Amino acid sequence: MPLASVLRLILLASIWGGSFLFMRLTANSLGPAVLIEGRVLAAALCLLLISLFLRRQLRFTSHIKHYFIIGAFNTALPFLMFAYAAQTLNASTLAILNSTAPLFAALIASLWQKERLKVKAGLGLFIGMVGVTVLVGQQALALGEQGIWAIIACLFAAAMYGFSANYTKVAPAVAPFENAHGSMWAAVIVVLPLLPFMPIRDPITVPISLSVLTLGIVCTGFAYLLYFKLVKDDGPASALSVTFLVPLFGILWGRLFLGEEIGINTLLGALLVITGTILVTGFSFKRLLAKGG
Template sequence: MSAAQLAQLVTLAAIWGASFMFMRIAVPQLGPVWLLEMRLVAASLILLVISSALRRPLHIRKHWRHYLILGVFNTALPFWAFAYAAQTLPASMLAILNSTAPLWGLLIGFVWRGKPITRRAILGLLLGMSGVASLVGLGGLAVQPEALFAVVLTASAAVCYGIASSYAEYAEKVETYANAHG
């Protein structure tokens, strides 16, 4: 891995990690639904500006069902689940539970599409999740009914990511740029 790639990886990790911290700060003030709406509207506007500036078509009429499925499972449901759970769980727990998304993707791919599970994939998943857990720590989690529900909700967000990735892998082929912006 080059120094530039390492810098990109660290930057990406900081951006993703910061989103959990910001959710934890914003949710008590805004509530989960408003936070979800604000994130989706801001992202949509930014992507619309980028798409317009680059003049790259998304072919919305042709791929609207595909975009809808990906939007629900890759954005709307997980964002809402994380925002709701952020009312109870510390940001570190949200990050750890989010790190289970590749595991869910592997399991869903196996069950849904018969995709083989290799030892190398299992080792990679275990190393990745243990790395996330050791980096962010577990934080103080009070054992209460709301915490258990929030853990299940956050895990379901990771399951949604697994569904979206398995769907995208086998769905109609849409250009990567259009997939992200659609």
């Protein structure tokens, strides 16, 4: 892999790992709906400005059903679930649970696409689920019912990402940039009706405003562009490797900026989840590095 791609990969993982830090900082003050509406609106406006600069017109009504499916299941609903969980769980746990998405994608593919689950993939699913148990078991006991619901929300969000990954196999052919742009506006519309039911709890301060803008512009809009650039230049395997790096940055940022404790259950759980994901996806770092250096 070219050095430029490696640097983009690390940058993208660090940005997405940081998104859980910003959600942790803002979720309790803003509530899930206001936080995510601000995030997707900022991202949508960012992508709109880029589309105007590139002179790329978004024909939203041409693929409106597709945009709403992606906007709901790949953006709005999982973002809301993670924002809800961020009120209780630490950034490290959020990032690791997010990385279970490929495990759910494989399971859903076996049920929906009738893809036969290989022995290696089945082992990966088992190891990944053991990793989740190791990671959250102690926290579930410590946090009680609220913690259990937060963990379920994260796993539900990861399952929606898994559904979206399978949906893209049968979805209409839409350019990556338009996919990101159109689905973001759809997400804005999906979240909007929830605002009256999840009001803001605390005054909006400058740090909170900056956190939401960073979540939207950097962690969503700019990150999408980085991601699609990576897919275009180096293929899906490179994009997939981000999944294994995001938890590492989630743990790092949580420790550096929030002072989160890194327990043995966090490290062991992350290792098992990442190992399970590698087995399920058949990913090979050796093949990745050998490709197009």
